[in-house]
Amino acid sequence: MPDHPPERQAGASARRRMVDAMPSNLGQHTRAEQLAAVLDARIRDGGLRPGESIGTLESLRAETKFAYSTISEAVRLLRDRGIIEIRPGRGGGLFVADAGPVVRMRRTLLRVPDHPETVADAVELREHLEILIATTAARHRTTRDVADLRALLVGMEQTRTWEDFVRANWVLHERIAEICPNEMARAVYVGTLGHLRSTSSPIGDQMTDEYRQQRLQIHCELVDAIEAGHETAVRDVVTRHNVTA
Known part of the structure; x- marks a missing residue:
């Protein structure tokens, strides 16, 4: 019998994948910039289409264990680049933007x-x-x-x-x-x-x-x-x- 429930193991595995995906040669890039690069790659490599959800600030926080300030800065970078959009309210969250x-x-x-x-x-x-x-x-x-x-x-x-x-x-x-x-x-x-x-x-x-x-x-x-x-x-x-x- 596993020491931890399957869902906890899955969450830990997801966190490891996210952190391991961060490039080791980004020089002076901040952690937020590295996270933004990983999320951008996830969208592109996963073939996510405009309007598809990529989670919420809370889910990214749970996945990475990074501070909310780091998550927020990464999201801001992606939003400013036109890669994601933020939808407030019920059913809101972070979604792939319609890239022109x-x-x-x-x-x-x-x-x-x-x-x-x-x-x-x-x-x-x-x-x-x-x-x-x-x-x-x-x-x-x-x-x-x-x-x-x-x-x-x-x-x-x-x-x-x-x-x-x-x-x-x-x-x-x-x-x-x-x-x-x-x-x-x-x-x-x-x-x-x-x-x-x-x-x-x-x-x-x-x-x-x-x-x-x-x-x-x-x-x-x-x-x-x-x-x-x-x-x-x-x-x-x-x-x-x-x-x-």
């Missing part, structure tokens, strides 16, 4: 292997798109957008490690991209950030405080230019941002 062509293209970009040449391609493509994304943000920013960007700058300044600083940097750039109404450009840009997130800094803890302050200052100038709606200033800051990166 833009979302499908973003998924394709994120599935490209992270070889060194791929990362170099992502950097080149991101730099070409940066001015379009930033100038469009300057044209369409709202008071709420600017407030969010300011809050993210504060978060960057308060980070304790270089890894956390870089991660906060990507979040800021993703938020700037959200302002851009050009879905195609936004999808490609965010897709390139997905590859850059998977790389680690070649300098890491050796990064000087002076360089970190320079990077923070240039991002502050970028947000200032976006808030002012000054497209010429945005272009100048983006050029310096990419040259000194």
Whole structure:
């Protein structure tokens, strides 16, 4: 006779499968990002169709034993990428979203292997798109957008490690991209950030405080230019941002 009921053994097995599925080579990815990647793969590999349920926050919590904050962040990442939708109320939960062509293209970009040449391609493509994304943000920013960007700058300044600083940097750039109404450009840009997130800094803890302050200052100038709606200033800051990166 087994020591535990079959349903408990099944639950433990599911948790092991979920945790074991998390890649071991994701560099600076957070646990929430790893969980989001596993859930995305589950949807794709399982052939789940739009509208099919993938569970609830509670069921994912029971399956992984992760904190609710980790589950919520993973769900937010997938929702923002257009991969899942959240339905409230009775019978609600997490469901596969109806992926349009833009979302499908973003998924394709994120599935490209992270070889060194791929990362170099992502950097080149991101730099070409940066001015379009930033100038469009300057044209369409709202008071709420600017407030969010300011809050993210504060978060960057308060980070304790270089890894956390870089991660906060990507979040800021993703938020700037959200302002851009050009879905195609936004999808490609965010897709390139997905590859850059998977790389680690070649300098890491050796990064000087002076360089970190320079990077923070240039991002502050970028947000200032976006808030002012000054497209010429945005272009100048983006050029310096990419040259000194």
